[in-house]
Amino acid sequence: MLTALKVRIYPNKEQQIALAKNFGCCRFVRNYYLNKSNAQYQETGKGMSYCDMAKDLTQLKKQPAYSWLKEATATTLQQSLMDLGTAFTNFFEVRAKFPNFKSKHDKQSLRYPEGCSIQKKDIKLPKIGIVKAAISKKIDGKIKSVTISKTSTDKYYASILFEVADDPKEKDGKISGIDLGLNSLVTVFDGEATYKVDPARTTKKYAKRLRRRQQALSRKKKGSSNRRKQIKRVARVHEKIANTRQDFLHKLSRKLVDENQVIVVEDLCVKGMARTNMAKSVLDAGFGMLVNFLDYKLKREGGKLVEVDRFFPSTKLCNCCKHKNDLLTLKELEWTCPKCGTHHDRDENAARKCDSFSQNREIGGRLAVSSNQ
Template sequence: MRKIHRTYKFRLYPNREQAELLARHFGCARFVYNHFLNQRKEQYRLTGKSDNFYAQERSLTELKKQEATTWLKEVNSQSLQFALRSLETAYTNFFKKRAMFPNFKSKHSKNSFTVPQHVSIVGGRLFLPKFKEGIKCHVHREITGKVGKATISKTPSGKYFVSVFTEEEYVTSVKKSGKSVGVDMGLKDLLITSEGEIFKNNRYVKRYESKLAKAQRHLSRKKKGSRGFENQRLKVSRLHEKIANSRADYLHKCSISLVRRYDTICIEDLNVKGMEKNHRLAKSITDASWGIFVSMLTYKAEWNGKKVVKIDRYFPSSQTCNVCGYVNKHTKDLSVREWECPVCHTHHDRDVNAAINILRFGLNHTSAGAVDYTGGEEVRADLSESRSSAKPEAYKSLACG
């Protein structure tokens, strides 16, 4: 039995008064984040230094006392402090080169604020500071852990949600199978396993592309601020929401299917952001959401005592014959879907051959410590620092396409 962190997401149905109070929370949290981000930028521009979280927390207390911003007292003070904490985290991630420089938040995108404590869900209602009557909540599954912080959000389509962070003791119901599998991620098919199983690429953006283009065309003809503009904006937002929900549902099904059947799953450590720089395939790569899939696969494997092995992205998995080991450099072009080894004359399906090589490489190098396990710091095998950060065969083949 192990302790894990799990997040439960539920739909909220606030009444009119609660919706207005939520709007004030969204606005105040956004104001605090933007105000102190601007303050940090100005301080750095003038002095080369900027305040940290604790200095800005004291400034926030003084800001509430000013007559022009006394309305900040109307909302939960801890939510405003958490907005400052989020800003501090954004700066830390930037300086550690884990993220880009923080941007100002917009009210036109997803609005959210976090309540770090005093959160409870009782009788189908969410109870938070400032919300004494509780907000109606559709609790579609039981919360089994200890409730911690909660993040309330409003989507561009006008729906309210709460994400409740919990710590709980997790008992897995997934049995060990003793099997291992290699997985090759692609665009023609989303996933191809070393056993020849194919998970198709549903291409949700392409599926709804014509509807989305039509809805956006109608939106561009509406007058901003009018009722017609708002109604059409909601239609566009719901289409985007449909695409995101459909994709997430499919990726959840793919990831849990692999975790239930295999104890060790070997995958390539692709540099997705680097590959997205190719503008001809960026849309398709984003739609495939390889990064989200790997994240889902990783935490589900960890919960259930399984192992995800990430292999070196420079390993020529699709070019190497899995029978004799011959490296065929003529298969760098992605248009070559099948090829025959000139040495042993074995006929290969490009993707299945790659998955078999990924599995073999992952298992052979596991004991040597030359691969990366389920996140953490990347450990490379025979990497050259002068190489590009993306998989070479991807760029060369994309240039031909």
């Protein structure tokens, strides 16, 4: 089984220069062959495959005008072409958009597919040497690849992909239904009790600081060194917002995974919700990120994530008599069932229906536990 660990690294001045050259070479190679493949497709109706690009790169590096490409690690350039080939494949199989050109002003990254190792608590990279790192846990398995990235705030990270022994687990716990929302990020029903967790609202928390930084940026002269400095100050606020949101969702997902064997959550159309007047709140809540965290953490622990169809009317169905209230609007946070007279909290009722949905479906042989455990 493969797993990844992202750590902060601290390259010295010489290593930063070497990494900058590697970033630039990988970016150039990708953009060069993306443009060449597009031009060839317009002329002949057929683009370049990875093998074609790799053969051409070997000849390109021999030309005096492009001899500076030899300063970069050869495997990182090849990996850049492989990533471009994968991007083309995903596009033609309608899994992603058409590959775009990389910019030197965006986040920079490159991948070492081989030749990397852990030296005590540091990382050894080809042609770079030993880079100081903050590795939080021991890496016992074989390292498959190391991805180095540089953020817009000049911080460096290494994502280490390595093999670990398969350890199938039999996780015990409850089956809980979760309703996602904006007033309460999650409403959890575990078969016995219901509780709610409020969203972090990180964008609102740092809105004043971000507004002041952006106002100061608008007053700086374009192209000046002061403007470049202010851009980094704005980027630090955005980074703070993203890190705070991610930390909150990691802690919440860990709590839910530790308490439950099966988690049932509704499959929301986040892209559609992001096109409404609630877009800012929807994106700030991080619904998709939370579901992804729950999914991979449950798999590691031997649990399971069940996604309820987005058209399942969990909010409108009474969890007592299963009557569907078609007159319920989005503004109503509480409602009374016209058939049995039960008074419902909107989110709590949806969480209960998600939980009952899981009980009525076959979740799996080893996961057949009662929600009342």
